[in-house]
Amino acid sequence: MKRFWTMIKSRFPGKELGRDERGLAAIELALTLPFLVLLFFGVVDLSQAISANKKITQATNTMADLITQAAGKVTKAEIDGVFNAARPILDPFPHEDFGITIIALKPSGSGNTPEVRWIYNNGGMTCTTGDYKQKAKPLMSNGNDVIFAVGCIKVPSLVTAFFSRGELNLHSTVYLRPRQSDELTCEGCS
Numbered sequence: 476m477k478r479f480w481t482m483i484k485s486r487f488p489g490k491e492l493g494r495d496e497r498g499l500a501a502i503e504l505a506l507t508l509p510f511l512v513l514l515f516f517g518v519v520d521l522s523q524a525i526s527a528n529k530k531i532t533q534a535t536n537t538m539a540d541l542i543t544q545a546a547g548k549v550t551k552a553e554i555d556g557v558f559n560a561a562r563p564i565l566d567p568f569p570h571e572d573f574g575i576t577i578i579a580l581k582p583s584g585s586g587n588t589p590e591v592r593w594i595y596n597n598g599g600m601t602c603t604t605g606d607y608k609q610k611a612k613p614l615m616s617n618g619n620d621v622i623f624a625v626g627c628i629k630v631p632s633l634v635t636a637f638f639s640r641g642e643l644n645l646h647s648t649v650y651l652r653p654r655q656s657d658e659l660t661c662e663g664c665s
Contacts (some may be wrong), residue, residue, distance in 0.1 A: 497504070516633045518561050524643055528628045532647040534564040535626030539649040547656035551595065551663030558597050573628040574600030578607065579659055580623060582615040586652055589615060593664040595641055602627035602646065608622055617656040624649045 542549060546609040558575065565573055576635045577594040579592040596602075603626045630643045653659040 481622075482525065505509045510528050513634065520536075520558060520634050520643075521634045524630055524632070527628050527643075528645050528647070530565050530568065531573060531626045531645055533626045535575055535647045535649050536559045537561045537564060538567070539577065539588060539622055539624035539651050542577060542624075542655075543651045543653050544655070545653070547653070547658065548660045548662065551661065553663070554595050554661065555597075568628060568630070571599060574602050575624060575626045575627065576602045578604065578623045579661065580608065580611050580615070580621045581658060582618050582620075588612070590623065592620060592658070593661040594663045595661065600627055600629065601647075607648070614650055614652060617657070619652050620659050622649075622653065622659060623649075 518539050538557055538561045541560070542554060545553070554577070556647050561575075562570060575597050576594040579594075580589040581592040582588070583590040589611045604623070607623045607625070611623055614657050615620045626647045630645060632641060635641055635643065
């Protein structure tokens with residue numbers, strides 16, 4: 476037994492063990508590298524999400540703004556033209572990963588309860604609209620229509636791929652009144 480302890484002490488001397496720094500940098504790198512890589516991809520994802528959010532907000536605002544400038548009536552072809560004009564705003568994001576839904580609401584009854592006059596979806600992604608009627612009700616105080624536009628975009632994400640589906644879904648909503656008339660109709664829209 477004495478011989479065993481002597482062999483252990485000779486292989487692992489106590490005084491030299493604390494001073495030996497060989498391989499210390501490799502151990503520190505191995506401990507910090509996963510966090511640094513996650514931080515790097517997180518910053519890349521965050522900057523891409525901020526850019527996509529700005530672009531979908533600008534595209535939704537542009538589309539709603541151009542549609543509300545119509546003089547009382549628009550056609551589906553005109554809305555498609557506006558959509559095609561707003562599409563380059565979203566470059567370099569893939570065009571199949573975004574969508575814009577426009578809903579024209581008209582006042583109904585004495586309480587100006589919003590009812591859907593027409594809906595347009597660009598045929599791309601379908602955006603969830605939530606409780607848009609209640610939010611539009613205060614804007615109908617003068618008996619006018621309200622144009623509700625919601626834009627959505629899917630942004631691929633490297634960091635969320637580890638935890639969930641690997642994409643971020645961003646939304647932008649806009650409520651505007653028609654500018655040249657109290658109501659806005661659409662030919663060819665549902």
